Amino acid sequence: MVAEQGSFLKASKECYITPASVMNQINKLESLVGVRLIERTNQGTRLTAAGRAFYQDAKKLIRQSEQAIARARQIGKDEQQTIRVGTSILRPCKTLVDLWAGIDDGTLPVAIRIVPFDDDPASMEAMLDSLGREIDCFVGPCDSLTWRERYNILSLEPVNCCIAAPRKHRLAKKEMLQWSDLDGETLLLVKRGDSPVLNRLRDEIERNHPQITLLDTPHFYDTNVFNQCEQMGCIMETLDIWRDVHPSIVTIPMMWDYKIPYGIVYAKKPAAPMQTVVTMLRSRLITAGVS
Structure with a gap:
């Protein structure tokens, strides 16, 4: 001076x-x-x-x-107001990002950071263990009684169970399938566990459709399951949201009434930014008529 x-x-x-x-x-x-x-x-x-x-x-x-x-x-402020959204091939974050785009006009004090993870069972277990610490949330199928006990879930519209088949399979060109189409087929299906919907599906097959051979898959699908379906030339239970996961696999609607709950999975005690996002998303979903 x-x-x-x-x-x-x-x-x-x-x-x-x-x-x-x-x-x-x-x-x-x-x-x-x-x-x-x-x-x-x-x-x-x-x-x-x-x-x-x-x-x-x-x-x-x-x-x-x-x-x-x-x-x-600024970095400290950004860290406090950032949510880390996990994303993978079978559990992409696009649904949440699209929802958030309809809320954030560029002035909201919360930013989204994308964190990739793998879909294989070991990686899924590790990711779930770190939920709330390394990843704040992810979006995906959530028909798990264990998940509902351990985590919070913001429910979105459920997704349809379908049948997937290799492009060269006899069923690949059908627009819609019914139970009789599956006779004599080997069906890849998540092994019995804490998924009420898929347990009911398995029960129905075992009780009413013994002509279908069931082959267990891990509780968490990854791309290896789709590769196995293509390599074995068999069919698999899948979801309509996974129709574009594998270039050699065709997803076909099935005449049954099986839907899997779908939503945003986050920690029981979320950080303040995550709770802010959940509150805003829940309000938007109620306005849009999604229960």
Whole structure:
């Protein structure tokens, strides 16, 4: 301030301290640096050559310090107001992103960061264990009694169970299937577990359609199940939302009434930004008539 105002008196007024305090601080600074920085004259003060160099460098350091503080504060703010949405091939985040686009006009204080994960059973288990810490939520089929006990689920429209077949399969060109079409076929189906819908489907097949051979798959589908379907030339239970997952697999509607619950899965005790998003999405879904 002394350099910019040209006198101790003017600098003291800008800093709201006495001229003596200004002079004392300058004297201490020169003593610390070991060189005279300011020439005192009857007309005021002026910088020495060393003082001009010191002044310019100090201004840069102050500016860099202010920028570093601003960046740190912004990053901290972004971290507090960001939700991490998991996404994979079979559990893409597009549904949530599309819903959010209908709410966020660019002024909401919450941002979305996409975090990829794999669909294989081990990766799914690891992802679920980290829910609320490394990932805030994901979107996908959620017909699991265990999930409903361990996590919160914001329900969306359920998705239809269908039949998938390799493109060269005899059923691939049909527009709609009925039970008699599946006679003699091997059907890949999630092994019996805590999916009430698929357990009922299995019960119906075992009770009423013994001509269908069931082949168990893991509880979590991944692309390997679709590869297995194509390689074995058999059929599999699938969902209409997965119709484009595999280029060699055709998804065909089935004349049955099996739907899988579908929604946004998140932690029982979500962070504040996630709770904000859930509250806004729930309000939008109620307005749109989705229970």
